[in-house]
Amino acid sequence: MSSSRLIERIAVITSGGDAPGMNAALRAVVLAAEHDGIDVVGFRHGYEGLLNNDYMKLGRDEVEHILQYSGTIIKSARSERFKTDEGGIEAAHNLDAQNVDAFIVIGGDGSFRGANHLAKFWQGPIIGIPGTIDNDLFGTDNTIGYDTAVETAMDALDKIRDTAEAMDRVFIVEVMGRNAGYIAISSAMASGAERMILPELQKDKPLTIDALVKHVEGVNRVRGDSSYVMVLCENQWPGGAVRLAEQLEDRLNFPCRPCLLGHVQRGGRPTAMDRILATRLGVYAVQLVQEGITGVMAGIEKNELVTTPLEDTWVKRKVLSQELIDIQTKCFNPIKKDRHKATVDKA
Numbered sequence: 531m532s533s534s535r536l537i538e539r540i541a542v543i544t545s546g547g548d549a550p551g552m553n554a555a556l557r558a559v560v561l562a563a564e565h566d567g568i569d570v571v572g573f574r575h576g577y578e579g580l581l582n583n584d585y586m587k588l589g590r591d592e593v594e595h596i597l598q599y600s601g602t603i604i605k606s607a608r609s610e611r612f613k614t615d616e617g618g619i620e621a622a623h624n625l626d627a628q629n630v631d632a633f634i635v636i637g638g639d640g641s642f643r644g645a646n647h648l649a650k651f652w653q654g655p656i657i658g659i660p661g662t663i664d665n666d667l668f669g670t671d672n673t674i675g676y677d678t679a680v681e682t683a684m685d686a687l688d689k690i691r692d693t694a695e696a697m698d699r700v701f702i703v704e705v706m707g708r709n710a711g712y713i714a715i716s717s718a719m720a721s722g723a724e725r726m727i728l729p730e731l732q733k734d735k736p737l738t739i740d741a742l743v744k745h746v747e748g749v750n751r752v753r754g755d756s757s758y759v760m761v762l763c764e765n766q767w768p769g770g771a772v773r774l775a776e777q778l779e780d781r782l783n784f785p786c787r788p789c790l791l792g793h794v795q796r797g798g799r800p801t802a803m804d805r806i807l808a809t810r811l812g813v814y815a816v817q818l819v820q821e822g823i824t825g826v827m828a829g830i831e832k833n834e835l836v837t838t839p840l841e842d843t844w845v846k847r848k849v850l851s852q853e854l855i856d857i858q859t860k861c862f863n864p865i866k867k868d869r870h871k872a873t874v875d876k877a
């Protein structure tokens with residue numbers, strides 16, 4: 531929907547789980563707005579700040595040198611209160627009280643649901659910028675923070691491989707992603723992991739401990755004494771990596787160790803990719819509100835700036851690349867070599 535209007539003040543929040551590059555997106559919004567003569571206020575702690583009328587003015591001085599840091603200078607939070615009608619009305623009232631003409635939210639699908647909720651009570655243009663390490667939003671190839679999270683997970687997996695290799699151990703490394711396997715598949719591929727457990731791979735047929743034991747034993751048979759690193763997407767095994775390592779160790783003859791990467795993946799220096807993505811999307815969001823466009827997420831697909839209705843970002847499903855899945859599970863599956871060898875031996 532579009533109807534061009536004069537925008538004099540934009541409000542921005544960072545909401546949900548923080549993601550590396552959120553500061554870079556904030557900076558871009560502020561600098562682009564300032565370039566066009568628009569004021570920016572940042573409400574602190576996500577939607578909670580809208581309810582508490584907790585805001586700060588954001589100008590060049592506040593944002594100039596923040597793009598190299600993760601976290602968010604206006605803080606992030608999850609807010610249950612905001613989800614109610616009373617919360618929506620209160621938030622709309624506070625935006626009006628601050629003479630806000632347009633609203634930009636940097637966050638994930640929950641934050642975008644929140645934006646749609648706000649739109650029921652507030653009339654100005656609302657734009658979403660995808661900021662989540664999970665990369666689980668339809669309408670953009672990458673979300674802000676995802677690239678950095680993968681880089682962090684890969685770095686950790688490389689380090690774990692050193693011990694796994696030196697001591698012929700099995701490691702189960704649990705990465706984040708909520709219900710999406712993007713971080714898991716990318717970090718598994720980038721680090722040469724032997725196995726990955728993703729929601730997308732056990733939708734129809736849940737994995738069993740027997741299948742995993744068989745795989746570890748198969749790899750061991752093919753390679754002899756060797757390391758084995760399994761990347762486990764969170765929420766994909768009851769009890770997570772700790773329980774899975776115990777279960778495997780009970781069945782196998784070698785030590786199995788769990789490692790939970792956790793919130794390490796949400797920190798650290800944002801990669802150049804994330805800083806550039808955040809910068810482009812922040813500038814684009816400011817352009818969109820001035821064009822009177824509302825209810826969409828700003829994204830980048832095939833290197834082109836695109837918009838997607840907010841609801842589509844969570845209703846439609848971005849599909850994990852089958853090419854990547856095939857490389858990992860078929861082409862590079864060490865057990866396949868065993869089968870090939872057996873065929874050769876027979877011949």
Ligand SMILES: Nc1ncnc2c1ncn2[C@@H]1O[C@H](COP(=O)(O)OP(=O)(O)O)[C@@H](O)[C@H]1O
Pocket residue numbers: 545546547577607608609610612613614637638639640641642643644645647662
């Ligand atoms: N259905 C909803 N209606 C209104 N607000 C919502 C809704 N879902 C989420 N929100 C708001 O967005 C916030 C962030 O959502 P959350 O799912 O925690 O993170 P993310 O945006 O990273 O997915 C929530 O704490 C809540 O305030």
Ligand SMILES: O=P(O)(O)OC[C@H]1O[C@](O)(COP(=O)(O)O)[C@@H](O)[C@@H]1O
Pocket residue numbers: 546547548637638639640661662663664706707708764796
């Ligand atoms: O920091 P919390 O509240 O424990 O949340 C952890 C969740 O947040 C994330 O890091 C990011 O998810 P969202 O972007 O949806 O907030 C998930 O990968 C993880 O499941």
